[in-house]
Amino acid sequence: MKVLRRVYLDNSATTPIDKEVLEAMMPYFCEDFGNASSIHFFGQRARAAVDRARHQVAELINAHPAEIVFTSGGTEANNLAIRGFVEANQQYGRHIITSQIEHPAVKEVCIDLESRGYEVTYLPVCSDGIIRLEDLKEAVRNDTILVTIMAANNEIGTIQPIEQIGNFITELRQRGQKIWFHTDAVQAVGKIPIDVEQIKCDLLSISAHKMYAPKGVGALYIRRSVRIRRQNIGGHQERERRGGTENVPGIVALGKACEIAKRDLPRSYFRLKSLRDKFESQLKERIPDIVFNGSRENRLPHISNITFCGALGEGLLINLDMHGIAVSTGSACSSGRVEPSPVLLALGRSETEARESLRFSFGKFNTEEDVDYVLEILPEAVKSLRHAASLYK
Numbered sequence: 001m002k003v004l005r006r007v008y009l010d011n012s013a014t015t016p017i018d019k020e021v022l023e024a025m026m027p028y029f030c031e032d033f034g035n036a037s038s039i040h041f042f043g044q045r046a047r048a049a050v051d052r053a054r055h056q057v058a059e060l061i062n063a064h065p066a067e068i069v070f071t072s073g074g075t076e077a078n079n080l081a082i083r084g085f086v087e088a089n090q091q092y093g094r095h096i097i098t099s100q101i102e103h104p105a106v107k108e109v110c111i112d113l114e115s116r117g118y119e120v121t122y123l124p125v126c127s128d129g130i131i132r133l134e135d136l137k138e139a140v141r142n143d144t145i146l147v148t149i150m151a152a153n154n155e156i157g158t159i160q161p162i163e164q165i166g167n168f169i170t171e172l173r174q175r176g177q178k179i180w181f182h183t184d185a186v187q188a189v190g191k192i193p194i195d196v197e198q199i200k201c202d203l204l205s206i207s208a209h210k211m212y213a214p215k216g217v218g219a220l221y222i223r224r225s226v227r228i229r230r231q232n233i234g235g236h237q238e239r240e241r242r243g244g245t246e247n248v249p250g251i252v253a254l255g256k257a258c259e260i261a262k263r264d265l266p267r268s269y270f271r272l273k274s275l276r277d278k279f280e281s282q283l284k285e286r287i288p289d290i291v292f293n294g295s296r297e298n299r300l301p302h303i304s305n306i307t308f309c310g311a312l313g314e315g316l317l318i319n320l321d322m323h324g325i326a327v328s329t330g331s332a333c334s335s336g337r338v339e340p341s342p343v344l345l346a347l348g349r350s351e352t353e354a355r356e357s358l359r360f361s362f363g364k365f366n367t368e369e370d371v372d373y374v375l376e377i378l379p380e381a382v383k384s385l386r387h388a389a390s391l392y393k
């Protein structure tokens, strides 16, 4: 079957590379290909490019360049932040607080640490997908050393009260407790303003491929006073915080993507929001019995997570794919498996409801025509799946 159109609405899984970003990174493959640790001309060119990128990343989140460590992506940034932090600070305690809706790159690190003598509290979320500050305050103990709560969720787009969390942790520290704050901001950076001084976080994770740069590169912000134990041993790169020859083209790309994100932020926010809002309001008119998941107010501009009562998400996804429309049943990491999304279950949705849900995530290359096309195809797809399901009853 030849599809009429290809519409990519899975930008929370990964994004296409911006042409401007691609152009910026190209010279670092064949011409300025040096090892940034080499002393000669080629090495200096690479070093200068990495330094420039470090400034660009720092600029976007209001950090100092020396506080940026490049990694192989969001997963490594989260591993380095959490594992590296607790290993360097275990003399202060062995208790960690996180939420029930973290990305696997945080959640599974926490689970692993539980088997290594750490204790972890997984805070619940309300039906709108947001943690309660009171729950956090009650969970803090004398031996709590780290709070790791994502800035915004990858499946439902809800934004956590990270500024209030940062203020709370700062107060505790001013009263003498040894406690720090990490946030996985992979989905939030570039979509909403993120300022590490305003959030008062100590560690913050970034991934390039969620913001129109290539896969396999990311960054971790580490506040100057914060000590971590490096996880990659075998090189002195990144000021001894992350061994391994730098991915120079990737780092250049991430830097450029951050520069563009900063330049375009208010405009791209409103553009994404208007595409998504149009999509949601029209959908509500055209399809009965749908439920939007997560807070309506505190959320990223580009994610819409919807339960289509009576229609299985997997079936819908395949039907949409046959029409050229790419969406997701939740986190990319859990597709392929049949388990319902743990995020939706944490919101209090039933297993059935979780299985009847899809995530639509918009990107800056989507157009009004894309939305119109999906609005044409989706109601029919839902109708036929619901019809098929009713025949089994």
Ligand SMILES: *Cc1c(COP(=O)(O)O)cnc(C)c1O
Pocket: 012, 013, 072, 073, 074, 075, 076, 103, 105, 150, 152, 153, 154, 184, 185, 186, 187, 207, 208, 209, 210, 216, 217, 218
């Ligand atoms: C994609 C994602 C990650 C993982 O980043 P990678 O660069 O793919 O390793 C971590 N956290 C969140 C919230 C994400 O969306």
